[in-house]
Amino acid sequence: MAGTEEGRWRDLGAYRARGIAGWVALAEGLDKMVTGIESPVDSERGLAARLRYLTASDAGYEAMDRAGIHVRPRTLIAWLAEETTPNKANLARLDAAYWELRRRNVVADLKRRLNNRGRGTRIEIDPVDQSQVERRHQRDLETRDINVRGGVWDRAVDAWNAGDRHELDAIWDEIIQALGTDWDAYTYVSSVGWAA
Numbered sequence: 001m002a003g004t005e006e007g008r009w010r011d012l013g014a015y016r017a018r019g020i021a022g023w024v025a026l027a028e029g030l031d032k033m034v035t036g037i038e039s040p041v042d043s044e045r046g047l048a049a050r051l052r053y054l055t056a057s058d059a060g061y062e063a064m065d066r067a068g069i070h071v072r073p074r075t076l077i078a079w080l081a082e083e084t085t086p087n088k089a090n091l092a093r094l095d096a097a098y099w100e101l102r103r104r105n106v107v108a109d110l111k112r113r114l115n116n117r118g119r120g121t122r123i124e125i126d127p128v129d130q131s132q133v134e135r136r137h138q139r140d141l142e143t144r145d146i147n148v149r150g151g152v153w154d155r156a157v158d159a160w161n162a163g164d165r166h167e168l169d170a171i172w173d174e175i176i177q178a179l180g181t182d183w184d185a186y187t188y189v190s191s192v193g194w195a196a
Helices: 021-034 044-052 059-068 074-080 087-119 153-162 163-178
Strands: 121-127 144-148 188-194
Touching: 021 153, 021 163, 021 188, 044 059, 044 074, 044 087, 059 087, 074 121, 087 121, 087 153
Parallel strands: none
Antiparallel strands: 121 144, 121 188
């Protein structure tokens, strides 16, 4: 049943079980590994740091272009010199461009860390939350952990970076099939923990 996103949970909320698709938890875990400037974009420090990062390379200018920042060079110079401040819409675009570039720049590092010289990375899979499900409808599920390796991380990081939910869903199915006969009970989960 690869790629169904349902498996055993055809109607996840029917008995008040709560969870998210495993591929979403996988993507959220990768998102959390992308670190960067913590100061908000509308602070002096946050804006200056983002502008420096974005204007340090051609890739940064390309990220600004993709984010819809189309200003004259004079305007950009004034922003860098802190003579003027971008309007609210351009601040949001600068922030989006910054994080998009950070994601692109960490891809190789994420693959290296997660592949761990061929040893892979262990993840902990927490099953759906059944605390609101009547006892007679609960399934006997437990937290599972699995070591993921064999090129899966390269594909997962590439799919995450491209925003390819279908590929992430297929990769998640591949990961959980290693859990044995219960694998489809983990198409939806509460969370995924990382050892990376």
